[in-house]
Amino acid sequence: MRVVLSTYGARGSVEPVVVLAARLNELGAQARVCAPPDEEFGKRLAGLGVEHVPTGAPVRALVTSVTPGSAVGLAERAAALMDAQFETVAAAVEGCDALVATGPLPVTTGARSVAEKLGIRYVHASHQPVVLPSPYRRPPARRGRALPADATDNRALWELDARNANDMFGEMLATRRAAIGLPPVDHVRDYAFTDQPWLATDPVLDPWRPTDLGVVQTGAWLPADERPLPPELVEFLDAGTPPVYVGFGSTPLGAPQDVARAAVEAIRAQGRRAVVSRGWAQLLPPDDQDDCFVVGEVDQRALFGRVAAVVHHGSASTTTTATLAGVPQVVVAQGADQPYWAGRVAELGVGVAHDDPTPTTDSLAAALETALAPEFGARATAVAGTVRTDGATVAANLLLTGGR
Numbered sequence: 088m089r090v091v092l093s094t095y096g097a098r099g100s101v102e103p104v105v106v107l108a109a110r111l112n113e114l115g116a117q118a119r120v121c122a123p124p125d126e127e128f129g130k131r132l133a134g135l136g137v138e139h140v141p142t143g144a145p146v147r148a149l150v151t152s153v154t155p156g157s158a159v160g161l162a163e164r165a166a167a168l169m170d171a172q173f174e175t176v177a178a179a180v181e182g183c184d185a186l187v188a189t190g191p192l193p194v195t196t197g198a199r200s201v202a203e204k205l206g207i208r209y210v211h212a213s214h215q216p217v218v219l220p221s222p223y224r225r226p227p228a229r230r231g232r233a234l235p236a237d238a239t240d241n242r243a244l245w246e247l248d249a250r251n252a253n254d255m256f257g258e259m260l261a262t263r264r265a266a267i268g269l270p271p272v273d274h275v276r277d278y279a280f281t282d283q284p285w286l287a288t289d290p291v292l293d294p295w296r297p298t299d300l301g302v303v304q305t306g307a308w309l310p311a312d313e314r315p316l317p318p319e320l321v322e323f324l325d326a327g328t329p330p331v332y333v334g335f336g337s338t339p340l341g342a343p344q345d346v347a348r349a350a351v352e353a354i355r356a357q358g359r360r361a362v363v364s365r366g367w368a369q370l371l372p373p374d375d376q377d378d379c380f381v382v383g384e385v386d387q388r389a390l391f392g393r394v395a396a397v398v399h400h401g402s403a404s405t406t407t408t409a410t411l412a413g414v415p416q417v418v419v420a421q422g423a424d425q426p427y428w429a430g431r432v433a434e435l436g437v438g439v440a441h442d443d444p445t446p447t448t449d450s451l452a453a454a455l456e457t458a459l460a461p462e463f464g465a466r467a468t469a470v471a472g473t474v475r476t477d478g479a480t481v482a483a484n485l486l487l488t489g490g491r
Contacts, residue, residue, distance in 0.1 A: 172197025
């Protein structure tokens, strides 16, 4: 079986797709991944023996240059993303049996159109639940399309979201579909999602409540094997009590060095050492004391089992990995789906949701003091034993058997 997986986004969007592609190949399929051309993604895919089809513009430069929430240049970026599906991805899918797509609507609507034209199976996958219509929560606001702050009818808000999606992307999609002989679609968002989208999240960390949408929850797509940590990091870990990890992944920060300083000072206030992940914000400790160790790209699954707590931004991937490691968390959510994961960490009792996206030394010190209390460690250990690790295998088998 030949499968193409298409995605566009930062690390949290690409890594799960990489994991699924590798698992498909292990099970005898032939999988390739259409993903941004950033060097780090190419290296990751090459290391797993998965073919990388560079698609669209480099995403790191985009993430670090676009003002969060700004709609400036959105139409141009959306058109380029959609064009990449009708051109690069369409060429990659020729002769294949299935196309799995995840990411923003310009990607997934384009991908489904390509699959429709070729007559092959299409699957929409999401790595977080907040974009999937549900009467139990408000939809996230689209860039430049604020939702009424006083509205409380979630169903009406999701209907408004569908109209916003049509307004933003409907004509763009119709033009490209017409060029390959396809008619326009009435509901852009629902067309992209299908009536049975996959939700690649852990059911304990993210319990999906049934709705009219036939969501198939596979479990999170996590790497099967731990990569060894760098020897210098292992030496640092072995040299004292477990440190506290702080990192914000590929999430942009307004004042990254202020955040790094506040985090390190808060960690020191607890009598702990720090492991600082540079991430795309290029975090660095405020000084060169030997109680801090700076890391680049490392296997979080291997590292989190060696630390006392994890201070992070609340991406789906980092939250799941920290929960699986059984380590207390402090989540400093910045936006998108991150507040949702911060809330789930707090509800499960495995950590603390920081109230403000801009932490201070005092606010982080208080949150860390709470998270490092014995009861949070015990709860984190208990919940870790319930997190599934077979999500990628479940999804791969659904593809290979034609199941839903």
